[in-house]
Amino acid sequence: xxxxxxxxxxxxxxxxxxxxxxxxxxxxxxxxxxxxxxxxxxxxxxxxxxxxxxxxxxxxxxxxxxxxxxxxxxxxxxxxxxxxxxxxxxxxxxxxxxxxxxxxxxxxxxxxxxxxxxxxxxxxxxxxxxxxxxxxxxxxxxxxxxxxxxxxxxxxxxxxxxxxxxxxxxxxxxxxxxxxxxxxxxxxxxxxxxxxxxxxxxxxxxxxxxxxxxxxxxxxxxxxxxxxxxxxxxxxxxxxxxxxxxxxxxxxxxxxxxxxxxxxxxxxxxxxxxxxxxxxxxxxxxxxxxxxxxxxxxxxxxxxxxxxxxxxxxxxxxxxxxxxxxxxxxxxxxxxxxxxxxxxxxxxxxxxxxxxxxxx
Ligand code: NAD
Ligand code: GLY
Numbered sequence: 001x002x003x004x005x006x007x008x009x010x011x012x013x014x015x016x017x018x019x020x021x022x023x024x025x026x027x028x029x030x031x032x033x034x035x036x037x038x039x040x041x042x043x044x045x046x047x048x049x050x051x052x053x054x055x056x057x058x059x060x061x062x063x064x065x066x067x068x069x070x071x072x073x074x075x076x077x078x079x080x081x082x083x084x085x086x087x088x089x090x091x092x093x094x095x096x097x098x099x100x101x102x103x104x105x106x107x108x109x110x111x112x113x114x115x116x117x118x119x120x121x122x123x124x125x126x127x128x129x130x131x132x133x134x135x136x137x138x139x140x141x142x143x144x145x146x147x148x149x150x151x152x153x154x155x156x157x158x159x160x161x162x163x164x165x166x167x168x169x170x171x172x173x174x175x176x177x178x179x180x181x182x183x184x185x186x187x188x189x190x191x192x193x194x195x196x197x198x199x200x201x202x203x204x205x206x207x208x209x210x211x212x213x214x215x216x217x218x219x220x221x222x223x224x225x226x227x228x229x230x231x232x233x234x235x236x237x238x239x240x241x242x243x244x245x246x247x248x249x250x251x252x253x254x255x256x257x258x259x260x261x262x263x264x265x266x267x268x269x270x271x272x273x274x275x276x277x278x279x280x281x282x283x284x285x286x287x288x289x290x291x292x293x294x295x296x297x298x299x300x301x302x303x304x305x306x307x308x309x310x311x312x313x314x315x316x317x318x319x320x321x322x323x324x325x326x327x328x329x330x331x332x333x334x335x336x337x338x339x340x341x342x343x344x345x346x347x348x349x350x351x352x353x354x355x356x357x358x359x360x
Pocket of ligand 1: 043045077107132134141153265
């Protein structure tokens with residue numbers, strides 16, 4: 001198994017990446033020296049595929065496993081399910097040295113991680129991400145939380161996992177559309193940080209789409225390295241970590257105005273990445289042709305890059321004004337200078353955004 005470390009002083013942890021490694025999870029969790037009763041949080045879809053193997057591995061390592069199953073879907077990433085997880089753990093008398101294992105995509109990781117951060121003022125937890133998005137992004141970095149009727153991801157904590165255990169074989173059962181959403185985040189790392197990764201994604205598209213294990217492990221590892229580096233330098237998003245929001249200012253606005261039904265998150269991000277590159281070009285920050293280069297890679301992966309028909313520019317800019325990333329009314333974007341190099345947290349006027357959207 002390949003390993004890398006997120007360096008955060010006493011909150012440092014390992015990310016382990018391998019193939020067919022779910023049966024070895026129990027041994028790794030045992031090394032964390034926890035109480036014998038442990039919570040395993042998942043959803044019915046993922047549990048049906050991988051739950052028994054994970055459960056058996058944890059049991060073989062000596063744990064008494066309390067299964068907590070949250071229904072599948074973003075709409076269940078809510079406080080109600082945090083409370084239910086906490087209640088199950090209290091009923092089964094988990095203590096302050098107990099561990100929680102989150103088996104699933106970003107929804108399970110976020111909601112279970114949030115519950116772990118609250119239980120008895122915080123217990124340790126292990127991320128076992130099963131979507132590409134969770135393997136390259138959400139399982140690393142310690143952002144946990146749930147949605148509120150007044151806004152997505154508005155309630156949450158920074159609470160780092162104690163271990164991230166990535167079995168790339170779990171991607172074999174992931175629906176293609178979900179896989180591509182993860183690819184949007186991988187393309188993001190190329191644009192914000194690593195020209196070589198960006199070129200690799202163009203060159204190795206066929207191997208990536210056919211889930212060649214070495215190629216997939218490489219892009220997951222490189223993505224995790226970049227995220228680990230960013231988070232180690234700015235855990236709580238005081239500055240640099242906002243680099244990870246590339247494509248997300250416009251992407252979130254697209255998700256909001258289309259009611260979170262039409263596009264998955266990664267699709268909104270891929271449109272946002274092209275539009276923010278186009279904005280950067282219009283503002284003279286990115287050299288001419290740069291946005292088209294970003295668009296080509298997004299298109300190659302069959303992700304959306306243009307703006308959808310009938311988009312209401314005013315509604316989109318209003319949505320950006322209400323985003324978490326907007327502070328004191330100033331909308332901020334990550335604007336590429338070139339592939340591999342970006343400006344973080346650039347203030348952008350409503351007028352510039354309206355002109356961009358009108359130009360498409
Ligand atoms: P998800 O967790 O909803 O998973 C997508 C779908 O795939 C679900 O239906 C799930 O049951 C299914 N699934 C998961 N693994 C599978 C597998 N191996 N085989 C078959 N089906 C599988 O979605 P996601 O894209 O993983 O995560 C999105 C969430 O992550 C959002 O709530 C978003 O806000 C959050 N997020 C958090 C961070 C962070 O830093 N914490 C970063 C990015 C996104
Ligand atoms: N997904 C953005 C972050 O973790 O900061």
